Amino acid sequence: MENEHVYLQVRDELRMNVNQQPHMATPYGQPQPGYQGYPQPGYGGDHVPSGYPAQYAPYNGPGSAYQQGPPQGYSPYASFPSKTLATNLVSDLSSSSPLDLGTRGPPTSGAPPVSGAQNYSQFGQGENQNGPPPMGAPPQRPPVSQPYTPGAVNLPGPQHPYGQRFGAPPVSMQHMTNQMASMQVGSTAPSPAGPGYAPPSVSQAAVSAPYTPAAPPTFPPASTASSQPLPTEALAQAPPHSYYGALPPVQQPFQNAVPTFSSAGPTQPQAPPPVSPQSFPQAPPISQPPFSTAQVHPGPTQSYRGPLPSTQSSFPRPPHPTSQPSAFPAGPPPTSIPSQLPGVMQPQPPVSQPSPYHSGPPTTSTGFPPQVGAPPRPSFPGMQGPPMASQGPPMASQGPPMASQGPPMAQANHILPTQPGMPPGPINASLSGPPPQPGMQGYPPQQNGAFGQVRGPQPGYTGPYPGQPNYGAPPAAPASAPAAPKRLDPDSIPSPIQVIEDDKANKGSEPFTTGVRGQAPPLVTTKFQVKDQGNASPRYIRCTAYNMPCNSDMAKQSQVPLAAVIKPLAPLPPDETPPYLVDHGESGPIRCNRCKAYLCPYMQFSEGGRRFQCGFCNCVTEVPPNYFQHLDHTGKRVDCYDRPELSMGSYDFMTTVDYCKNNKFPQPPAFIFLIDVSYNAVKNGTVGIVCQELKTLLDYLPRENPDVESNIRVGFVTYNKVLHFYNVKASLAQPQMMVVSDVADMFVPLLDGFLVSVSESRVVIESLLDQIPEMFADTRETETVFGPVIQAGLEALKAADCAGKLFVFHSSLPIAEAPGKLKNREDKKLVGTDKEKTLFQPQVSFYNTLAKECVAQGCCVDLFLFPNQYVDVATLGVVPTSTGGSIYKYTYFQAPSDQERFLNDLRRDVQKQVGFDAVMRVRTSTGIRATDFFGAFYMSNTTDVELAGLDCDKTVTVEFRHDDKLSEETGALMQCAVLYTSCSGQRRLRIHNMAVNCCSQLADLYRNCETDTIINFFAKYAYRSVLSSPTKNVRDSLVNQCAQILACYRKNCASPSSAGQLILPECMKLLPVYLNCVLKSDVLQPGADVSLDDRAYLRQLVSTMDVAESHVFFYPHLLPLQKLDVESMALPMAVRDSEERLSRGGVYLLENGLNIFLWVGVSAQQELLQNIFGTPAFSQIDPNMTSLPALDNPFSKRLREIIESVRAQRSRYMKLMVVKQEDKLELIFKHFLVEDKSNSGGASYVDFLCHMHKEIRQLLS
Template sequence: MPPPSQGQQMSPKNYQPGAPAGMGAPPQGQGFPPPQQRMPMPARPGTTFPNPANVDNLSGQMTGMNLNGPAPPNQQMNVNGPQKMGQPSVPPMVGGGRYPAPLNGGPTPQMNGIPDPNAPRPMQQRYPQENTQNFQGGYPPMSSPPGGYPPQPGYMPQQAPFPAAQPSYPSGQQPQRRLDPDLMPSPIDVVMEDQRSRSGIFYTNQKGMPPPLVSTDFIAVDQGNSSPRFMRSTMYNVPVNADMMKQAATPFALVISPMAELLEEEQPPPLVDFGEMGPVRCIRCKAYMCPNMQFFDGGRRFLCLLCKATTEVPAEYFQHLDQTGLRVDRYERAELMLGTYDIVATKEYCRDSIPPKPPALIFLIDVSYNNVKSGLVSLLCAQMKSFLYNLPKERGQEKSSLKVGFITYNSSVHFYNMNPNLGQPQMLVVGDVHEMFMPLLDGFLVDVEQSEGLIDMLMQQIPTMFADTKETETILAPAIQAGLEALKAAGCAGKLLVFHSSLPTFEAPGKLKNRDDRKLLGTEKEKTVLTPQNKVYNELGQECVQSGCSVDLFIFNNSYIDLATIGQVARLTGGDVYKYTYFQADLDGDRVVADVRANVRRLCAFDAIMRVRTSAGVRPTDFYGHFFMSNTTDIELAAIDPDKAVAVEIKHDDKLSEEDGVYIQTALLYTSLCGQRRIRILNLALKACSQMSELYRTCELDTLMNFFAKQAVFKLLDATPKGLKDNYITRSAQILACYRKNCASPTSAGQLILPECMKLLPLYMNCMLKCDAVSGGSDMTVDDRWFTMAAVSTMDVPSSAVYLYPRLVPIEDIGDDMPSPIRCSADKMADDGVYLLDNGIYLFLWLGLAVPSDWVSAVFGVPSTSQVDTDKNRLPVLDNQLSEKIREYIGLVGSSRHRSMRLTVVRQRDKMELVMKHFLVEDKGLDGSASYVDFLCHLHKEIRNIVS
């Protein structure tokens, strides 16, 4: 969204030329470009926050109190302010071990995506220093730890000791003196600091180095490890054994988006063709050839670093080694240089050893009374041509290879013959929905260009044919079965886009009863309405996966539709669920069109199987996301698109070697858009560590929270809501207590010490435990609750970061630069301000009652806030610069998210303000959920209990 900022430049005296270990000079004459060609990165503005109050003031606020009022004298805490620690305040260390952007930007991706080994390299970038930032802006000296103690073994500087109160959680009443939230670690500051210090070029070749935050503008250059856009780890230094991992309580997990979209400046994965011999693989663990394989014996054998087996090199793949033991052709082979690449699969990797056909797209439109009356059927038919113009193409393709088909349904199923040799479309009706079959042998799936005239005629006929329908009861499972049978008959994989309106109550397979009971949400019985009421849709979903048929559901309900049951077909096939409750074509039509268009345009992988391989000592054990698993290792996805991510937890089964580290290889076998069977390979090398300080220095909190959120949604179907929340609070306390015991210097028990990379864990954990997906109660519908759970289950890391901590942006003074977000709290909102808040699912525009009338007039065309029509979900188009900029910015926010969000205009003190305040996550919730301050104090109490 915002433009990237200029990366920090290194001074020439710090520049250390030289390639990474193991890289020699490239062969001459290959035309590698000069290294100076770097894309200019425009500066990005930032919000400057005033210095927080003196820490002594915080101590004064917290001493002798708990969240229920002043503590009795015998319970008052001894809170030591920083002035007692013997820590003179020194200027912040510039650079401080952060990752400087390399001089001249390093190599430019060229040829087959292989970087120039002779171009200048970044100096060996160090881990981020634990900034030891205290709340006065001073830094303790690095020579001795706080408190005047001599340095301890494994001592590591940390977030400043943080005085905290004896908490009582959740608080039953307001404290007499409120703690200042501005003195708590701020996500805005963390994001801005990472943007300042780590934007620019990120080279992936440094083992054990965490990537920039997902909010930072960076360009990833693949040098042997996959871009963090494809795969992120919760930790980049892995504990050497299970005991250390258990003590730290931090999960080792990966969040994988194998089809993620890259920036235009980033090189897409190249396609490698091994010819008839097929991919070169390890003889034992079946890992694919990658930069982590070591050749020896003159190039005749290679050692697999995942399983330590040696494999003979096929004669067709043999090449001599140079004096450093590396293949002389390595710069010509993407698989020996890059972390991510595609391999052309041979027929052994195809179903029944038959090369696949290009996939297909089938539109299934519910033409029962509700969808016709709301205007949805007319809207879809009117916009169908624009959808089909957006069919995705492979790089280099002039036209899409995808074929399309159309089915309508109500209490029966209607197929359409679009054979280009016909004069007009033919409709074939299957009335026996108990035994679904495909009535067409040819002419159902067609080329858009060849049948363009027939498609246009059909789209004009459908609204007319069903204009007077009185059918209110509808089917669903037989319609999906019809789409599946069509793909089976054509012998291809594909995707069904199902536009459905109501609970399927017609007497047919998949008939459901109304079991809506929102009072159960948030109670121990909520799982009874959040799990399927029968097995029909689960079994149908599994059948779809076996044929490579993915299902995306577009739901247009006016009442309960039981998403927990019908959504299983989307969940098991790797599909999406979109929801437009109380749909009105004039209000929601643009949103539907944008979502369908984006869905159709995405570069999907079809009929896919994903497997994660790891080096000896660890193994993948648990998997979270939308997919099906028929065994314990293979993740089966009828389709996976760029917006989807799968989380994989990895556990120890043996001790690791610090020397070797951990190697991970993810392989996704899939059918491409042009019908070619391919294997996408993602590689990641991590370090192993025996010191807790190394672990805590390289954890990645956004990835950790993505994993925790996916895991929590999954566990909710087995655990009670209260038990689940208590477990995550305890685990958070264990993570921070382990840091305090093993990495921090001895300090007063009244001080909260947080590791730099996890100083936002209390905030983000509280946000996760308060979010709708985990805690949605009777104030939301059962369908909405399941919808948010499904959304979290598939989110990639950037999406979950915004979902857990929404973006609150003041836009009343919008200029040419992008406005910067502020903390998500009502305290930060002024009566004369205008704020845009979004979490990727909901979008609010809040207007203060004191907003100047000229601003309101320029944007809304009325003289005051009280006259703004809050029922409208789009801003009026007015001919002035401010109106244009506000509309442009809101559109930019919407287009940066994976699904369109309905704009809700909220006037200060209106009833809708209560709904919006639910997403101001630093504040106490209307349901009594804890504020950031309350939760931090409660967590500190838990940490003290563990430490003592």
């Protein structure tokens, strides 16, 4: 514990803050006419009162969001109510420049820090009079010739000498190694990649003792003749799964291999010190780069008793049936927050410092790296005998030093000479005697640094992985018995929890400014404030890579997907200002003459302000006379920071009639409620619940201004085999029903009185809603229609000549004779076959045609399903997913337990911000183009994304490919324009601009990716692929692409190392665990009890998820409540999603965006149970409860606050399920522990990591 405190103290004292911004100065400039935006309060501004913000108040010039450094542009950060109505997005049907970006690949993390404040004077005429342009040059990067920071992961398998091809190690390198498989993990926290990149969160104290380089040691040649083969490791004994292939053959260890070397220095790795002569068994010679030696000083020693080794499990066998209650709609795995195993002794941090100019992204490695000065590795061709692995335990260089006469045993990939004057790293004191065996004293736990080094104890280990010579291990006793089987230690592999916590610590305290091109934002799990300075907020756009390859060959080689996840109407937190509304008058928004891009910060003005050059196509366009403004001596308009469209990344334009259908302004939209009144719907209570709720919900229809009533009109229809329309005109004393029984030729029987204003017809509407449940209380009609219901709503909107939304409440398979009639085609025998894809395809083409008609009219459909059996969601969901709508599914609906969830979903769906009749287009700069789109929309051509409705929860994912070369100087630009009708009937454009860097080196690409966004893209790509390919092929394709991404990094960016090491780039070290969650999800690998409807529902649900939702959906958030501090507002650190992390005496909260589970251990403390449930006895807890009792104690109040806070963060209300340990419902809960092996045959995290390593080796061999 003492060492732990030392480490934490050093870490906290040396942590650097990123993106610090100077304080805001007073505003400058004069009000400009012609704007209708929000007033701009400064940092100390008052919060906007009431529940809604003053959305579009007149624009009165800049606010106080200006500073003496780089101007903040239009970034007032005063609070505004969270219920803000987002303005509608802009897009048009005009011609646009082509777009395309590259092939798929993984994400990255970490952003370069924003440059410090620059001199600025409001009145001076210096070069920085107006501050740096919002789209300045990319941050300075280190020379691309500098190497990456590789790590290593020892995994089973034969060694291939491909490490040799890398040649001699580079001169300057930062090393980091993590040893897997019951080995120690030693890592050096990598340093920042140079100016413009985030510094490490943990700096390590340097040792002051100098050293002098020495000549490299020489070792006698090894001979295989004298080596004695040892029994094989048990790592690969189990038969492999047929899908993943066999594990590599097991190799035998060398004996008595004791090389010496030193740990990595602050700037460059240190060289190994001279050692006394050692004798080594002979082995086939193999070339190895020379290394220098240096004098180093011994460090302290520390040891601990590690856990006993456990048996290595083989890679998963074919899937087995899962027994899950069919009533539960299973979903893909969940998300979690960083944490470490409690109670683990923390060693002292390494004393070497990372290089401040490290050029490559830090790499995470988990394994046993090759050791310097050891006998040469055997070469496979012509090998005279099987290679053998030493029995000596590996040692970690960056963890606490061991008592040995040599330096630490686990080094970075290469030991290189350090820079003159740099202190050496820690070394080990003498170590005598045989290595620790199972049950003996092991090695100390390793620190988990800021860059993902794993914390936690490592079990004692008697040798390396198969095929891994044990270079650098202590002398081993002759082996006379087989070594104990080993498995990878979960604590030694990258932890999602630790990565999340590190990002929160590094990036959660400072605002994220968007003025630096190509800057990766904080993770979606980190709370942060955004300051718009020329690029769109990451709440609107997140990219898979913020350094884009300069050419298609590089993109194809890396296989990193080049995509952006765009959420045009994303809600903002109260401390961020919504986009401003800009009005350019009767002439409309100013655009480029050629590519039709809208005016943005990337346009360069010339000729004194009379012309501007487009940043997308380089075309020069005349500036309209009424928009002319002079330029300052830097070439910027003097009113640049007074105009949102010239200084901000996101803003809205008012449009003219030219942007409207048929050249006339649209009517206010309408909401139509279509209620199933068949026997099933009446019996389960949904009819009465819907009618009762609508009486109050209609007062909360979306509106632009909270002080003005909503312009949205409403209408009502009920149906079973026939349709009932209702006249609720205000002049009527009672509502009138009109029945349409000819469902084959649907029409609306009345025009006047069907769509009405709520305020005018309130009395008649309430009377109707009271009568509907009574009228159909005794119905015996079980058959329903569905296609004619959508047609009825569509025809009503056509007759009213407006856009709108249909809210359909449906309960059963539409088997009545009518257009769109369906049959029960559920056949689980097709699951896993080549015909499985037909189960995800619509049963009939009728609904595809109907969806196209709905989009043309701007008719969005939201579907609420209450099925008790198969309803063919794959077919019924075609219209909602094609029109930008949503699907809500409540299987086996029961009012007492499901009513709260349904009503909360309905309330949010009705009230949330939405745009209608939307068209989105993504323009890019020359060299790339948008080629593929994912989401809930319809496309009639290759460029325009058409959405009948676009709400604040919907995302559109865009993939880019190259069509020409890109320039590192100019970078790559993209502009998303969404044209839509607001809920007040205004036609508007929303613009989002994004600029990213371009790179000619793979090292720069891998440094600046975002894994969460890559996984979001992979999931959407895979879930769409199941429509045309068997799920097994889809899974294989994902694994192959992930392996290619990591193999390309290993081959081109990492240092030479043993084939037994898995080397992961720092920003992608969680790619395997997250990808495994996607592969094991119910859509791609379902359990036996997962229904076909659930799989279709989840497939359509994921297609519109943003990055935050997909993250928690695939890797759930697991909180240990027994560690909850009621006095603090902070949540306890989450734990990893594995059963091993659960304590029988604990209570845990798990959420995945769709459900909340409260897991109670059988040995939970009575006081804890009393505070939560009001009973001290575990046996008295009611597992059927869906809400916690409101007890009068601090713990109960805090827990209920946490649950409500988590629910508020998600787009859907999450039902609470109480799961008692060893109860039948625990099987459902364990389904979301995604790091474990799944009952459907999905691999555990450890097994999948081994499999990925095997795939990578095959690609490199």
